[in-house]
Structures are given as structure tokens and as C-alpha cells.
Amino acid sequence: MSVWDSIVGQKPTVELLSRIVESPAEIAQSWLICGPPGSGRSNLARAFAAALECPNHGCGECKTCRQVLAGSHPDVSVLATNKVTIGIAEVRDLVEKSEQMPGTAPWRIIIIEDFDRMMERTTNVLLKDIEEPAEHTIWLLCAPSAQDVLPTIRSRTRMVNLAVPGDQAVARFLETETGADRHIAARAARLAEGHIGIAKLYATNERVMTDRDTLVVGVLNLGRASDAVLLADQLIGDAKAQAEEETNRDVKREQAEFRRINGLDPEERIPTKIRGAYNAIGKKDDVRRRATRRSRDVLDRALNSIASIYRDVTVLQNNAEDAVGLVNKENRTAIADLASRLSREAAVWRLDQVNLARRRLMGNGNPLLVFEALFCSLIA
Structure with a gap:
């Protein structure tokens, strides 16, 4: 099994990097990996890093590959954030680390996810190291x-552009990765519109799929302003509940991983000398911040679902269903009923309201x- 096997719908790019x-x-020595949300750019970066460090060019089976993909290799650093922006202190730490020789592998590799969340003054800290890496x-x-x-930054990097994965490729990935039934995998892939992470969520979390169906x-059925107010309240409540559930699940997984790394049984008392580090995983302020961020992600996903309705409306209005299908x-x-009641201009205007x-x-x-405000504007 190769490290590239988990990369969905990016055959030309995988062949190039291989x-x-x-x-x-x-x-x-400086790369910019670009792709729409859900295209798998972070996964591609990890696979590329594993292949570069692996003595067999990314076999996927050796200790090096497993460590890189798991985020535990000492010579591969990954900066990801749940914050709105990446902090300057975090970047300075990476710059310092980048100047160190690798300990066990050929390369010291630095991966920065969501690089677009970096403010200009923070980006300036990196300029010299991106242009002339160690x-x-x-x-x-x-x-x-x-x-x-x-x-x-663009002028100092080699760029790789990822495509939006096709529904069939995503569905095959879901069947293999999650064991999802063929029909569930196909539906999840279609509703996710090429976003691999969301497709996986739909295929494995029945509540998330049900909440989407309810929203659509x-x-x-929006007919009055009162409908809009009630639907907005329900959506915000569902988003908060989903975010809290996902955040608590992440905290439990991180706590279990902490115990495993430190050789502790699931119910064993945390030793005093590492109790502070363990408690920091579930710190209330951090959990609340992460839940707030997750809630925004759920709402962004809801906007994509709403936009898909008016995308489908325009498909029917232009007799393009056979060519591109419905989400x-x-x-x-x-x-179809909505498409008959709206003009083409009104459908496009509603897509603009979603973007607003x-x-x-x-x-x-x-x-x-x-x-x-959005739901009121969508009333036909």
C-alpha cells in the first residue's frame, strides 16, 4: 500500500510528485499546494512528505511512512490551527526548527496547513526562509x-494545483476507507460536491446527513418570514450541537492518544508531573474556542447546501440535468417546482445572497x- 493510495482524484499530480x-x-525546497476546500491538499502534503522521507519513496508500510502520516515523525512538523489566523509566535518557532538538521531522515520538512490564514506581517517572517531554505x-x-x-510568497514557491475530485472517485474512496454501503457512499459523494472531508462526514455520521436533509x-418550504426565523434558529442550534459533539470527540481521542504515548491504561491515574499537560487538552477555554470554530464550519457547510439548491434550480432552468446532474x-x-416559479435572474440573485x-x-x-436575513431573502 503506497502513501499515495489515500489521495483521491489527483492522478496527474501524484504521478508528477512520484x-x-x-x-x-x-x-x-519551497512548495505551494493549492486546491479548493476538501480537495485533499493537506493529505497530499503529508503523503509527499512521507514519500520524501521514506527510503522506498513512499511505500506506506515502513515506520517512517506511518510516523509521517500520523503526524509523529521528529523531522516533519505540521502547523495546523483552529484559530482564525496563524500566530506570529508559531511561525517563528517553525523558522527556528527549519534551521536544524534532520535527525533521522533526509529532510527537515515543514507543512503549514491553511496558509491563507496567515496575516501579512506573519508571512514576512517566512520570506527569507522560503526564498533560501536551509x-x-x-x-x-x-x-x-x-x-x-x-x-x-507565490513567486518563491513551486506551485501545485489540485482538481475537484469526481463523485465516482470520492465514492470509491468512501467504500474503501469507511466501509460505507455503495449507495450511501454514492449519495455522500454527490452531496459533498467534491469535498472529501464532508463526504466522509456524511457517510459516517447519520446525524449530519439528517440535519442537511432537514435544512434543504x-x-x-420557506413561505413566510416566521418560517425563516424558525429555520434560522433550528440551524444555529443544530450547528452548536454538532460542533460540541465533534469537539468533545476530538478531546477524548487526544486524551486517549496522550495516555497511549505515555504508557498509561485508560483508567490509570495521571502522574503529577504530566497532569498539567493532560489537563491542557481539555481546558475549558480551548474547548469552547474549538467548538466555536467548528460551529462556523458547520454553518459554512450549510451555506454550501443552500447554494446547491439554487445551483440545481439553474440546472433545470437551462435544461442541463443530463449534462451535469442534480446535487x-x-x-x-x-x-423543479421552485425552478418554474423563479426567473433565471431570481435564482442567480439568491446565489448572490448566499455569498453575501x-x-x-x-x-x-x-x-x-x-x-x-438570508432565509427571508430566499422566500419565493
């Missing part, structure tokens, strides 16, 4: 698109008010 790994003499250091920066990164039906096949009758709601959320608008 060739580079096998002949690394002239390898670029001899044995490779930087892998991940962002949604080149436009989300400052030109000064609610939007299609919300289960709701075709209601969507997204911008308001990104600007820290009150989520409940943002969705009340």
Missing part, C-alpha cells in the same frame, strides 16, 4: 488558491441574524 521523489536531486529543509504550504497567498427541505436528487420535485451571508459570517456577523 517522479520527483524518485529523482530528488533538483527538487524545489540546505536540508523543505517547506510545503497549503492554501485554497494562489490568489489567497501574497505574491511575494426547510429552505424549499439534491431526492428533492427534485420541489426543486458567507461574507457577513466571515466578518463576524451574528450567525442567527445572518441566517434570518
